[in-house]
Amino acid sequence: MIRATVQRGAPFVLLWLFVGNSVFAWLGNDNVKSKKQKNGQSDYEATGSQDQNCFCHLTGILDDCFCDVESIDIFNNFKIYPSIRKLTERDYFRYYKVNLKRPCPFWPDDSQCSIKDCQVEPCPESKVPVGIKAGNYNKYSQASNTRSDVEECEHAHELGAINSTLSNQSREAFEDWARHDDAQDHFCELDDETSPDAQYVDLLLNPERYTGYKGPSAWRVWNSIYEENCFKPRSVYRPLNPLVPSRGDDDGEGFYNWLEGLCLEKRVFYRLISGLHSSINIHLCAEYLLEEPWSKAHWGANVREFRRRFDPAETKGEGTRRLKNLYFLYLIELRALSKVAPYFERSIINLYTGNVQEDGQTKELLLQIFNEIRAFPMHFDEKSMFAGHKLEAKTLKEEFRLHFKNISRIMDCVGCNKCRVWGKLQTQGLGTALKILFSEKEIQNLQENSPSKGFQLTRQEIVALLNAFGRLSTSIKELHNFRTLLKDQR
Known part of the structure; x- marks a missing residue:
C-alpha cells in the first residue's frame, strides 16, 4: 500500500469564501470585457458547436468558490502570462537542482524510459551562474555583513541563509536546526541538494512536452496517486483508471461523485491533484510530438489528443470538470x-545569481507580478479551511499534509527523466504553496504582515513555486489557443 499512514479526521462542512465584488473594477480597461451575452451565458457557450464541446460548458462560477472562469481567463491571459513567462526565462528561475537517481520507494524499478526524448539535456557546471552554485539560499544585502557574528547567526536563520563567515560546525548546526524546524511544515519530499547525485537542469533546454512515455509505467504512477492517496468515502469503492477517457462509470460522473460525500478539505485535495493532472495533460497536448522518430522532430498542438x-x-x-479543477488550482497558487x-518585498531578500544587473531586473519583474496578483479581487480565503474544532482541524491538516507528501515521493517512480523533472518541480511548487497557506509559522507571521522570523524559503522552493505557477498560467493560455483551433476546424 502506498497510502500515507495517517489518522482520519472528522469531516467538516465549511463555506468557501472570496472577497471582492467585480473583477472589472480592478481591470480598469473598458476595452477588455467579459464574454457575456445578454441572456447571461458566455459567448463561448452561446456559440458552442460539436467542434467546441471541450469548452461549451467551461464557463461561469467554479465549484466550491465564487470566482468565474471568464474573470480568470482575462486576468491570466492579459495581466499575468506575459510577465510570468519572462520571469521563468531569467537565470535565477531557469536552473533547477534535482536528484534523478533517487529510487522509487514503492515498487521495484521498472527501468528508465529508453526513448531519446525522455532524456534530460545535461547542463554543464560552467553554465550555471556562480551565485547559484555558491549556495541554495537567498542572499542578503551587503549592509548586513557589518553585524556581529551572533547577530549574523540569528539573522541567517531568519532568512534561511547561512553566512559564509561562520565555522563549518556552526553552519552545519544551523542547517540541521532549520531542516528539523521546517520538516513539520513541508508538504512535499525535498531532494537533498548536497547529494552528489543532485544536478542542475536548465529548464529552458528541457521544456515540458510529450516524450512518448506512456503505458503501464505511466498509468501506475497516476493510478497510485488517485487510488492510494486521494481521500474517498469509506463506504464507496469504484475502480479508477485516470488515463483513459472514461473511468468506466455508467452515470458519466465517475470519481467526481465521491466528492459529494467529503468535507471541504478532502474535496479540495482531490481537486488540486486533478487540476495538476489536467495542467500536465494540456502541456503534453500543446507540445505533442507530431513527426515520426526517424524524421525531424517537430512539436505542436494535437487537437485530437486534447479532445x-x-x-x-x-x-x-x-x-x-477536469478543466475547472485546473482553474481551481490556479486560484490556490495565486493566493499563495x-x-x-x-x-x-523586503529589501534584504535578493534573487542572487552573481550578476547585479540581472538580479535587480529579475526582482523588479517579480514585484511587478506580485502587484498584479494582489490587485485580483477574488482571492481564495484559506482561513475557510481547517477552521473547525482545533484538535480535529489539526488532525485533518496533518492527514492532508502527509497524503500530499506521499504523492511527492511517487514522483521518484516516474520512468521518463524529463517527465520526472517537471513532475517533481510542479509537485514541489504546489507543496510550497500549501506551506505558505497552511504552515503555522506562515499563519502567524505573514498574516500579520510582519517580518517572518521563523518562515523561510530555499532557492529551490522559490524556483519551484514560480515555475509551477507559470505552468498553470501557460495551461490557461493554451486553452485559449485550443479554443481557436477547434473553432477554425468547423
Missing part, C-alpha cells in the same frame, strides 16, 4: 503568491 482527454463526449462529462509577497 480525447477533455471533450465531454469522450470522457462521459468529466472533461469539463499574494500571501507571500511581503517576504520578497
